[in-house]
Amino acid sequence: MLELLTSTGNTPFSVALAVVVLLAALQVVGLGDLAAGDVDVDVDGDMPVDAGLMSLVGLGRIPFQMWLMILLSLFGVVGLVGQSALAQMTGSALSPWIAGPVAAAIGLAGTGYVSRPLSRILPRDETTAIDLSALIGREAQIVIGTARPGHPARARTTDHFGQVHHVMVEPDNPGQAFVENEKILLVRRDGDVFKAITRGDHYLPRLD
Numbered sequence: 133m134l135e136l137l138t139s140t141g142n143t144p145f146s147v148a149l150a151v152v153v154l155l156a157a158l159q160v161v162g163l164g165d166l167a168a169g170d171v172d173v174d175v176d177g178d179m180p181v182d183a184g185l186m187s188l189v190g191l192g193r194i195p196f197q198m199w200l201m202i203l204l205s206l207f208g209v210v211g212l213v214g215q216s217a218l219a220q221m222t223g224s225a226l227s228p229w230i231a232g233p234v235a236a237a238i239g240l241a242g243t244g245y246v247s248r249p250l251s252r253i254l255p256r257d258e259t260t261a262i263d264l265s266a267l268i269g270r271e272a273q274i275v276i277g278t279a280r281p282g283h284p285a286r287a288r289t290t291d292h293f294g295q296v297h298h299v300m301v302e303p304d305n306p307g308q309a310f311v312e313n314e315k316i317l318l319v320r321r322d323g324d325v326f327k328a329i330t331r332g333d334h335y336l337p338r339l340d
Contacts, residue, residue: 141225144232145211148204155201189240190247202246207239264299265321267291272301272316272328279303279310284325289318301326 190199214235215225225231270289275298277285284300287310291297303310304319304327316328 139215139225141228141231142212142215144228145208145215145235148211149208152201152204152208155197159197188244190244190251193247193251198250199243199247203239203243206242206246207235210238210242211235264297267297267299267326268318268321270318271331272299272318272326274301274310274312274314274316276312278312279328281306281308285310285312287316287326287328299326300324301328303327304329 190202193199211231215231219225226234267289270291272287272289274285275288279285279287279302281303284302287299287301289297289299299318301310301316301318302325308330310316310328310330315331317331318326318328320327
C-alpha cells in the first residue's frame with residue numbers, strides 16, 4: 133500500500149487523499165471554518181456562471197467543504213484503483229497527466245451523484261453567492277470583539293435563505309458601542325463594513 137501511495141504516477145491521488153485527511157482533522161479540532169466554511173463569496177451578474185453545470189456536479193447542493201472532501205476522495209480512490217489495476221494488467225500505469233483528468237472527470241460525476249441525496253438532508257452551503265447588500269435590514273449578533281465607530285467587530289447574521297454570514301460591523305451612531313453577544317440591526321453598508329444600530333434589549337434583565 134505504501135508503495136502504491138508513494139509511486140510517482142500516483143502523486144496527485146495521494147496528495148488529494150492527504151488533503152481529505154487534513155480537512156477531516158481540522159473539523160475534529162473545530163478549525164474547519166478557517167479552512168473553507170467561513171468565507172463569503174460576493175458574486176454579481178458580471179461573472180458568468182453555468183448554473184446547470186454547477187448543479188450537475190453537485191456544487192452548491194451541500195456545504196462546500198463536504199463537497200470538496202467527497203470530490204477529492206473520489207478523485208484519489210478512482211486514481212489509485214485505476215492505476216493499480218492498469219499496472220497489473222499491462223505492467224505499467226498511465227502518466228498522471230493522463231490519469232489525473234480521467235479521474236477528475238469520474239470524480240466530478242460521482243460527486244454530483246452523491247450530492248443529490250445528501251442535499252435533501254443537509255443544509256445548503258453557507259457561502260452561496262449573494263449580493264451582501266441583501267443583508268441590510270437583517271438582525272446580527274456580535275461574536276468577536278467590541279464594535280465602536282471606526283473599530284468594527286465581527287458579527288454573525290443569516291440571509292433570507294437561512295445561510296450564515298460573518299461580517300464586520302460598527303455602530304452607525306457616534307458614541308455607541310456593541311459588545312459580544314449583543315444583537316443588532318444592520319442598516320447600511322459602507323464598503324466591506326456594515327453599519328448597525330442596537331436592538332436596545334441587551335442590557336434589559338432576563339426573565340429566564
